[in-house]
Amino acid sequence: MRAFFESWLPSAPTANRREQLRASFGALCGILLTALLSQLLLQSTHAATFLVAPIGASSVLLFALPASPLAQPWSVIGGNVVSGLVGVACVHWFGDILPLPLLAGLACGGAIAAMFVARCLHPPGGAVALTAVIGGSVVQAAGYEFVLMTVLADSVLLVLMAVTYNNLTGRSYPHVQHAHVNPHATRDAVPTVRLGFKPEDLDAVLQQHNQVLDISRDDLESLFMQTEQRAYQRRFGIISCADIMSRDIVSAEFGTGLDDAWQQMRAHRVTCLPVLNRARRVIGIVTQTDFLDHGGLDDYRSIRQQLRRFLRKSGVTHTEKAEVVGQIMTQHPTTARTDTPIVDLVPLMADSGFHHIPIIDHEQRFVGIITQSDLVAALYESRFAEAAA
Template structure:
């Protein structure tokens, strides 16, 4: 019997205690401020300044801010459209139908209207029902009740959700992100989606599934991609950045002259130099592209003379021309830790167009560098080892 009952229970939530408290505190603050502001903003004669479905909206806006059902248009449009449908049903069918039938009709029509207007919001069903069973006060206010109380309540609650979620580290509104944009601006797909799971596969499966999912498409795609990476780790074993990185690295400091940095790049046949401070912590990276960009070398006519002028010191204390590496380097470059699995580095290098990833230790000090060649060699070795086994 216990096993039978457990099958009907939902799976335990994966949200941490901190996330659960964040959502609960957000709903508390959001509903409290919504009630206070609505009481202040609505006319003094308003008999009702807060409606019960706002509690259901708060669950979505603060606990599920990434849900398509919780986005601003879904919340505002869903509540207002459903409220208008409920009022219309009372006005036009109230005398002909019993209250239970009228409530069911209003809720069903509200769901259909939300589908049509692309603002499906579960509390909208409760909003339609509220306008039907709300009694004489709500019936007398009619459409004005929806366009005042319901609209003000929802707009204030959504504004609070935008403020609170972003202050606590949650992206809201959760707009659809471009799926794996190519950093080079071309039409080619990024490397990690050319094999295996593809976005069009997800589109086909979602169409076949033919149900509304309480998760955005881009989040679902991201979850599938991360699942593939973890499966790859389990299949081929875990290779860490420390296993494949180069350790004896030529580096520069903020005050290294441009001429010296360029000579290091050329003499060691490098394309990038990590820029470190005295504590050997990464403060930037300087690449050949930085020299070309800041040296105005996009015009290839007379490039030798332009490069010579750019590298040569001006000899004055104040100059508009860059003199040292720190003035042209890319600040805050992407880094990975020595214990990061290389499968987590693959999307960073393959999809973002990075040719180098700087590796730091547990104290955030520079430990080495991984290039695309290092990554290709490691992946080749893992596949070769699998074939041999």
């Protein structure tokens, strides 16, 4: 009997207590401010005319599941408004000829169909459609005005609250999808999806599954990729960045002259220089590509002359010409910590096109760098060691 009832329960939440409190407090603030601003905006004292109950359900999605496709701005605003319009239309067209149970079912079913067509599926939309049917004389008297004023205002205000709160508390909203894009702008798939499962495999399985999932396709693919990385760590052991990074690194400062930086890169046969401040914290990275891009070196026949002209100091105090590394470097480069497993760098270097990743310690100070060559060698050694065992 116990197993029977336990089968009714969903699996335990994966979010920790801090995330649960974050979502709960967000809903509190979101509904409170939405109600106050909506009441002020609509100049109303009757709760039914400035706050609709389904907004409470929307707050669950917006603050507890901000990455869900059902919680994105168009899903919330479009889903609630479209559903409300369907509900009001059902009352106007069939309210006098259909019994209430059938009218309620027609409104909810029609709302779901309309949301599918408009690509704004939002579960609370069904409640908005039902509210338009059974909401009482105040709602039915307002009709379409109820939807285009109250429902729209509540939805927009709650979305604005969610955008502000989620981003202030470390949750990106609206949720941005990160598709695998080849950095070289070719038709080849990025390296991490050339082996193992492929995007078309996932598409085929989702099509066969034929159900609406409360997670986007790109997020699902990302979870699978991260699962593969964890499985790799378990199989070959955890190798950290500190184990393979280069430590004796030539670096530059913001004010290092372009000519000096170029000469250092040439002398040490490296293709990048991390740019550090006096506290040895990474403020940028300058690569050969930066020199080429900023120097306008797009004509191979005159590249030597152009490079000399670009590196030569102008000799004046005010000039638009770049003079120091800080003017051409890539600011806020992607970094990794010394204890970061090297498998976490694979997507960055294989898919995103990074050739060098500066390594920092627990105090955010620069301690080394890992190149694509370092990573390839480490992965090869781990596979070789397993084969030998």
